[in-house]
Amino acid sequence: MLFKSLLVVGTASASCLHGLYRRSEGEVEIPHFGYEDTFGPLNWAALAPENEACKAGKNQSPINIDSTVSLATEKPILDIPQQAVEFENLNTTIEVVVNGTTTFGGNQFSLAQFHIHTPSEHRINREYFPLEVHMVHKGVGHLPNKANTPTADPTQIVVLALMFEMCTQSSDPLIASIAPHLDAITEPGSRTPIETGIDFSGVLAVIESSNIFQYTGSLTTPPCSEGVTFLAVETPLKINVPDYNAIKKIVKYNSRLSQNTLGNDNIIAVAAASGGATAPNNETVVEEATPVEGAPVAGSTVVISEISGSPVAEPMVGLVQRGMRFRS
Template sequence: MLFKSLLVAGTASASCLHGLYRRAEGEVEIPQFGYEDTFGPLNWAALAPENEACKSGKNQSPINIGLQHHPKPITITNARPDSSVSLATEKPVIDIPQQAVEFENLNTTIEVVVNGTTTFGGNQFGLAQFHIHTPSEHRINREYFPLEVHMVHKGIADETQIVVLALMFELCTQSSDPIIASIAPHLDAIKEAGSKTSIESGVDFSGVLSAVQSSNIFQYSGSLTTPPCAEGVTFLAVETPLKINVPDFNAIKKIVKYNSRLSQNKLGADNIIGVAANSGYTAGGNETVSQEATPAAEGPAPGSSVTISEISGSPVASPLVGVVQRGLRFRY
């Protein structure tokens, strides 16, 4: 059985590609990162020198995708989706033969190793695997989804070219999309990190094909959403979500847990981790109003001026009466 879809190439180091680990025959290699504590996304750059882009890259994924192609502009007052993302100008072409596949638990995700060939613009790309994130990493006009599947491809002639087809899923009360229904019966076999099983009947991609053909597809150049966060990865995000029923979602969630990287800054803007580091908030969460403080003796003398250096806690009764000048400096 062959399935068709469209892809555009990006550039990144294929040897670092999430899911394409160099491993001994028969082994599942557990990645050396995670989603909690010091192994989580905020500290990925400190885990290995090659992860520097996780805190310094300016085209990082995932992002909050805007909807600039819609005929009526959408006004958002408290968030800024990246409206620089455009629609793919072509539909991709993927050929996936019917085959037995390997289903693995990498601890950071669950992954299906599957082979296929995608052709676009005279170039060929090999489908290497698809893996799952809960909840979704990408958002569309601020909306997140319960689950996201990444179908990862690398160039056949040039393995530094990487394309990821991103599929969003929403909950339903009917049957799950065939790609999920194909793996759901095998979840019990990979409950433990490092475990794997064969799915001899393969995976049905017919629902994916239908969604790609009928939906808008957003295209942008971003990064791997896991260490080393290498940039130059082409993302194709399918706007119309596929379906997953509640039992299948809960079964996947119990294994995958939480494995979603936080939304990154708008494309080309400063890395969100650097922005947060320079935000000016104190460790306790109080906002600094001024760098200067007036030492307090037993209280200010009548008619004296007062510099407010910090605001925190609850208001308390005070005998001080006076005029407070406007123009207090708030640092963000």
């Protein structure tokens, strides 16, 4: 097992948490969730008890980032030494296991890995992007105070989200670093070393020049635990067509649907409770019914003796209105 326990967010396998805790030197673990059928996002909560937040959490990610989301008051400072890395295929994503340190908000965070989503999970002003990279960190402690006593805080998770758009030139160095090694991880569970490491120069440059949005949301994979700090970089990086096609051929589709506005009821709970569509102003949407031969017409009265197949205690008399639908 890549990790046998998660200190805060449960014990479910999750792409976003992969590499944060204990790892084995053996086979790559394949997470117990997916993006199709009953393994998809609409049913994640049913796959394991610890996934309850996937259908009940009120601060879920990803979201549409708009004017209601604040800009970060400071830029994260990344320190990623040159190193050999592991490139892995988890079936739900492809990821690079890499070590580094990021300083943000008076805290230091340890970079554990970055992984890829196609298409992007976040949208910026409703615009989606072909690809999104998540650089996942966990807290390692506060910066030394006057007493020089850093306080460990491994429960904090920070995700730096990078958007990518298509181009006809060379891909950003981060993508160019992994592209030659894609053929080695086409099968789920496979891994390969990248001895030359990853070139983060384009990432560092865009962080320095771009606006960065900050909000508190959740993991975008099970167990969908909340309290995750997202730092979403507004300016997209570049990926060319050949590299994009090679990546999506392996990753396929692995994007969670956009969640409700932060603080509001979980979008899955809203859909389950409504039992049907609602208009933006919360008015019930009434579909026009095609007239059925022999069905009551508007203005006539009907006796209602059962509702949805269940008998009522006392029959009721109702007036047929325009737009009412009757089924035999």
